[in-house]
Amino acid sequence: MRWAAPGRVNLIGEHVDYAGGVCLPFALAERTVVEAHTRADGRFTARSTAEDGVVDVALDEIAPGSPAGWAGYAAGVLWALRAAGHAVGGLDVAVTATVPLGAGLSSSAALECAVALAVDDLYGLGLARTELAAACVRAENEIVGAATGGMDQAAVLLATAGHALLLDTRDGSTRQVPFAPADDGLAVLVIDTRVRHHLADGRYGARRASVEKAAAALGLATLREATLRDLEGLRDVERLDVDLLPRARHVVTEIARVAEVVALLDDGRLREVGPLLDASHESLRVDYEVSCPELDLACAAARAAGALGARMTGGGFGGSAIALVPLGRVDDVTRAVCDAFAAAGYGGPTVRTAEPSAGASRVG
Structure with a gap:
């Protein structure tokens, strides 16, 4: 099965999401696609068309800085959901990305959110998208070590076509702005x-x-x-x-x-x-x-x-x-x-x- 998550552009409201501010992002047409399957051996494996090799790590070994590089964004989501008490087992993911890497268009959040949706579906967690966004933010902050706020993940998971998402990071409220x-x-x-x-x-x-x-x-x-x-x-x-x-x-x-x-x-x-x-x-x-x-x-x-x-x-x-x-x-x-x-x-x-x-x- 496959899940897709877009990149995002922030129309305005930059560097305020970690200051309790408001921002106005919208989702892009470009998507990161994740094909995912459960594993019974308690391991996380990942491969990407944009990277060489395969990442293979035990779930219990996911920690700050491990795995390093791009796979930390994906593995960190499993870690964050498990840390929140959810029953999440092993996962095998294959990533195809069209969101440009390092371009300021939230390729990392697209990967995190696609994996989060996959885990939620495959393990029947039934979590609200706001909960999935919070897990993605924690993954990026604590596993990858990037001190980002929550704007990117909210935009990727909550955006609708033909709208920008007004996100109030103080109380988490959102409004779709035409x-x-x-x-x-x-x-x-x-x-x-x-x-x-x-x-x-x-x-x-x-x-x-x-x-x-x-x-x-x-x-x-x-x-x-x-x-x-x-x-x-x-x-x-x-x-x-x-x-x-x-x-x-x-x-x-x-x-x-x-x-x-x-x-x-x-x-x-x-x-x-x-x-x-x-x-x-x-x-x-x-x-x-x-x-x-x-x-x-x-x-x-x-x-x-x-x-x-x-x-x-x-x-x-x-x-x-x-x-x-x-x-x-x-x-x-x-x-x-x-x-x-x-x-x-x-x-x-x-x-x-x-x-x-x-x-x-x-x-x-």
Whole structure:
């Protein structure tokens, strides 16, 4: 039997999911497909068309850092479900991936969620998708060692076609927000810079640690409760940690931008979202410092060629940018971005149109 889970693009609301914030992702058409079968010997085995060899590990040996690499995302799901008290036995999985790896489109969450659905079906767990998402987050945090929040897994499991998912990470509530760019004569282009990133390399975790330290310094549970005026209280602390104020400022302003974008979408004013995408990128570039020259160039070239707005998406340090583009300017923007990369001596980017698509499901 097979299960498929999509990648995701975050329209806006970056690096706020671990700060109690709100974000607005949508699922992609690209899917990671997992063929899975139960095993009676208490082992987990995995193979992938994108990787060489076979991973084979006993369930009792799954632990932080083991198995290493891509298989940790899948094996970690079994570990997390077993740790939560669910009766999960061995599993054999074969993975076919079309979600680009390392592109900031949540290839890891797609793999986790496809495996989670497979385990839920094969072992008859009957878990809600929110419970499966929580297990996937725990797998990524504790087995892989990537300090991510829960946005990616929620989007992959809960998204519906023609909508973006408004996710409130403080209380876990969600709302489907109508989002069909083509109906407004627009397209969302995903520009994969081909600069590969790895969220377990420490830089992502350092950003999360700064956010949590800033909240603690303000006496708040999360920065969701903070205002820009509150952040003035970080100036004394900042003498000891110069990153706290700008990191916190990004989170507070980004949460506000999500609310503005949702209000525009609810009013049918998608074309007015562009400046908020631009502001999000600038905040991520300057305050959060998670962009890179290739992402900055992709956004600038897209805007110059007619995009209404553009920003990096995903964890950063590489990966992809998105651009909101009138349908009649898609070819112009695509060509301008590719030409700009060539002129800068960068490798060629991959540009695709993103269609808001359905979440994970069993496919056969």
